[in-house]
Amino acid sequence: MKFSSSLKFNAVSDWWDEYIAYDALKKHIYQLEKQQFSHEHSQSHDIEAQESSSLLHGQDTSNTDALFIPLLDRELQKIVAFYQQQEKELLDDLNDLEKDVQEQDDIGLQGGEHYRDYEDDEHEHDDDDDDDSVSASRSPDRVRRSLSRQRKLSHAGRVQRPPAAGSSTDQRRHSLSSFEDPMEESYASLHHQRGPRGALGKLGSKLTNLKDSFVSSAGSSGDQTIWNARTDYAYDTRLLYKRRITNLYISLTNLKSYVEINYAGFRKIIKKYDKVTFSELKDRYLHNTVETATPFTRESKDKISNAIDRLVELYTKCVARGDKTVARQQLRLHQRENIAWERDTVWRQMIGRERRGEGSGDDIAGATLIHEPEATIVDIPTPVGMFKITKRKISKLVALVVFILCLNIQIVEGREANRCFAILSFCTVLWATEAIPLFVTSMFVPLLLVLLRVIRDSDGVPLAPPEATKYVFSIMFSPTIMLLIGGFTISSALSKTNIDRLLITRILSLAGTRPSTVLLTFMGVSCFASMWISNVAAPTLCFTLIRPILRTLPPKSAFGPCLILAIALAANIGGQSSPISSPQNLIALNAMDPQLDWASWFAVALPVSAISILLIWLLLLVSYQPARSPDGDGYIEIKAIRPTKEPFTLKQYWVTFVCLFTIALWCVAHKIEGLVGDMGVIAVIPVVAFFSTNVLKKDDFDNFMWTIVFLAMGGIALGKGVMSSGLLEVMDVIIRDLVQGFSLYAVVLILSPIVLIISTFISHTIASVLLVPIAKTVGQHLPGDRSNLLIFITGLICSTGMGMPVSGFPNQTAATQEDELGELYLTNMDFLKNGVPASIIATLVVSTLGFVLMKIIGL
Incomplete structure (x- = not known):
């Protein structure tokens, strides 16, 4: 895959304008190449140099480095400015998140005292939260807005209650079911499907009582915290912090990928520049300029890696119940899902469309390298839609008519010979007009040879279809x-x-x-x-x-x-x-x-x-x-x-x-x-x-x-x-x-x-x-x-x-x-x-x- 395509495929869609302008730089390289060659050619013949293009602004065309380096510097400055802004905002979000987690630790389960008083107005927030949960995982900017909003809600939750995170208590429990016990998940599933009434409702009630007994026994064995308690308030709190940590993790990994892709972009474009202009700029510019810029220094990379590690620790504590391996697996899963969504909706649909041939015109023969939609000769309205008459459809009709006529008119002596002549005429028309792909016409040959019993043995007797089939396919793969x-x-x-x-x-x-x-x-x-x-x-x-x-x-x-x-x-x-x-x-x-x-x-x-x-x-x-x-x-x-x-x-x-x-x-x-x-x-x-x-x-x-x-x-x-x-x-x-x-x-x-x-x-x-x-x-x-x-x-x-x-x-x-x-x-x-x-x-x-x-x- 070309790097320009790879760049688009792996970039964060909302940041497209902030990546290195690879295609634009490539066009500048070709212009510099042309001007460089014109300059060398004019010097070799001792004539006046041609006028410089608008890109060169009257400078010496032989010094291409002096013309190309400012273009690289401009791209580097854009990337540095964007990175610094994103890094500051994300690290600030991380610091606020850590403070909120600490405050939540201090409050503990006491923050749920007024939780039930606000159950009645829970649905007023449901739609907003659902939309937010979907969009937050898609775009880095929307992630940031989501984090800011959730932070405000979490502050409010410590005074009164945390915000509702789903359409029901059971749905909130289901969001965290991968970290809860199977009894909780069974209860939530049954309760969500049939409600508290009826036979399943009674079964759910029994499961609830059984759950309470497990909870009470678990509580007696150790102190409960907001991060392992079984109350609805604890579920909502953990779900809130799961979202905040996950969204911030995705944003930080996107920023880390942003740095890697842009570094590869600088390396690729300077390599192309050196190849085209016979220069040796790559190693010098990468080591002295790119690698010393803020996003590409070891200090900046370590800072982002450290921030990601801090998020893993928070996720381990708040969601994964102390299991760091599970925390890493879950966060990486969320990251992969986010990348898959970006690629599926933006690029893979387009690639799949091209592979299916959609948008390239109907009735393409596929026989030549030039695929252009065929012009319609006549449109005929029918009860089921418009019927388009094209040259290929006419050719198909002509081939069919010729085939039928040759079969029913004795043109050459012998029944098998006449049928073979019909097949030859039919295929010749299709091959000459390319009404269908050429290889498809070739596939008609064994089909018609067997069905029309054209193949004969050495005595002139037509072979039965089984024997004819074996003969035809044995000679085809020669x-x-x-x-x-x-x-x-x-x-x-x-x-x-x-x-x-x-x-x-x-x-x-x-x-x-x-x-x-x-x-x-x-x-x-x-x-x-x-x-x-x-x-x-x-x-x-x-x-x-x-x-x-x-x-x-x-x-x-x-x-x-x-x-x-x-x-x-x-x-x-x-x-x-x-x-x-x-x-x-x-x-x-x-x-x-x-x-x-x-x-x-x-x-x-x-x-x-x-x-x-x-x-x-x-x-x-x-x-x-x-x-x-x-x-x-x-x-x-x-x-x-x-x-x-x-x-x-x-x-x-x-x-x-x-x-x-x-x-x-x-x-x-x-x-x-x-x-x-x-x-x-x-x-x-x-x-x-x-x-x-x-x-x-x-x-x-x-x-x-x-x-x-x-x-x-x-x-x-x-x-x-x-x-x-x-x-x-x-x-x-x-x-x-x-x-x-x-x-x-x-x-x-x-x-x-x-x-x-x-x-x-x-x-x-x-x-x-x-x-x-x-x-x-x-x-x-x-x-x-x-x-x-x-x-x-x-x-x-x-x-x-x-x-x-x-x-x-x-x-x-x-x-x-x-x-x-x-x-x-x-x-x-x-x-x-x-x-x-x-x-x-x-x-x-x-x-x-x-x-x-x-x-x-x-x-």
Whole structure:
């Protein structure tokens, strides 16, 4: 959790304005960073320094410490003043409480002489006291008002009587029942439920007599005091002091927490300042300034701790009957209840609302990263409310209509083949329109395959539902799925141990300050990271790393949108570079017979990806001219990335070894097939190695992208269904007629633009699910069975569809990037102007260089 969120979550709500202004200081740091970089840049070119911002007030921008320290001092003064006020008031309350307890000791039980005279007007005070008891435990300021009021009432009680604390004597006894004997509690419960009359009333009367006998015997054994007597007056007095002590205890512990949180805030914000501005202020300011201020001195901490100990002693005496252990437990329980109330009512409801998806719009598909409420096309009033017609509802209706029509109209020969065609059409419409989440559509596949009895045996006889169920689910969890889970495990381990950020920052630190070099370096890093931590997480990580660069760019600089788009395009290219970098690669591997080993995949994919990155880099340089300053009079210089100085830990060495060992085994999987059986078995190695050594935990396993796993499982099941139902045989005849007379390369040139167009407008994974079986069928009817080659080309081109903002996860993430003013860096025109040409370039590289390399490796 970020510290700004942790601060809000742990702060006392009524004191929010009195805590360190962490977010405001962070914004000042970014402004200072920008001014510092502008100053250094202007000095390096020997030109006049730019005008200072309003924050700097004309001071020297190079001396950031002199500008930031006054901001810290202002926050520290605010915290010191607030702490001193709170400390004085609370300690005064404690002193008054101790005096009142001493006076109550002196008066003893004599203060209850006139108690019965005031029983009649007891209910006049009930509501006020109940409200006070509830609110007092919520807010420190209300606690103080409650303490003041109770103090006045306790003074009045020593002359006449203590104030009523509840709606009845029995309720007051119940409040202290944890410290009284069980007989008292039984009597109070019975008396409260049924009153003194009737059978239970008689039983209560007997219990009362029995209680009196115990009380009299207890009284004869020793002297009674106000703190252990059994009278109603003693109960009310103890309840009054229980409230006062508890409320004051909560206030003091809140003040102690206030000091700890603010110290952590100073430490965090100065650490961030040092990291951003390359300063060394943290140790000096914390030791010389913060730790010498009143709230943070050892003397002040001891004073608060001593006050808390004094309250424990009072609670032990007044409520817990001398049991100090019980007193500590009860006070801590009250403190936890107070904290839980604060968090539950203020924050956890908000967090729960977000987790439930409330307030984010109805009917969200959940298939993409951009979740926006869908616009309503038409509102139709109905007797049960307004019915909203949206695009997704129309898409669902269209899919249902297509499904019903295909089932009832003989489109292809064979009953099972026609039903499978209906399932294929139904899923294609839902996948293309994303009317429902993509993985939910995948779950329709096994359901419909079994219910419609599409699966056939080797003799062409439809399988019964029990046999069909076993077959479908056995093929859904294939070695390919295990390979996908192994890839998720490696990705999670690299991210959790910070290896990805450590390596990337060290590489980026070598890029220098030239915009063209920085751009190419980030593209290479984004592509490489996408190979191992998925093309979903890699661009997100890169976008985080470029924030310091974006903050120091001149306004309206072309380098910002150019860099963001370059990272997204490179991440898409990285999606084709390794077998585990994207689901479409795994679907292609699963369809190959025999499966391609990793060494052969790298022999083709790495040169193709490298050439594509270089050509797209040149395209972006020509299109954006990112090195030019916005006014066109000069050139910009990029702030250098600071390398991470943290050394490798033993855990990081372990993760690196396991990852490299697993990848090496994948590369030689065919040579050791007699030992391991399949690459899916090798994928178990990182799962066992990382989870058994606590590198990863159960929560990490829960956070795997299981929606993608189920999406791939549905695609595999659909492919097997097409083969088993006989639909593939029907498609064979049609496709054979279409490609008859064409050479292999002509088929590649025909297939490539079809795959590119489809993968641009729908999910890359779904495009591979639909197109890989077609490519396989086409290849089987070419001389020499070229199915593996066409499947490989189809899988690679599926990752090159990146011409639209919705074309793949990297584009969707890039489209949401905003500057400090909340304006988007990229527009649809950026994608059309640069994404479409980049897609065409990458496709041509696959269909030319990739084709040659595939022929060389024997496909």
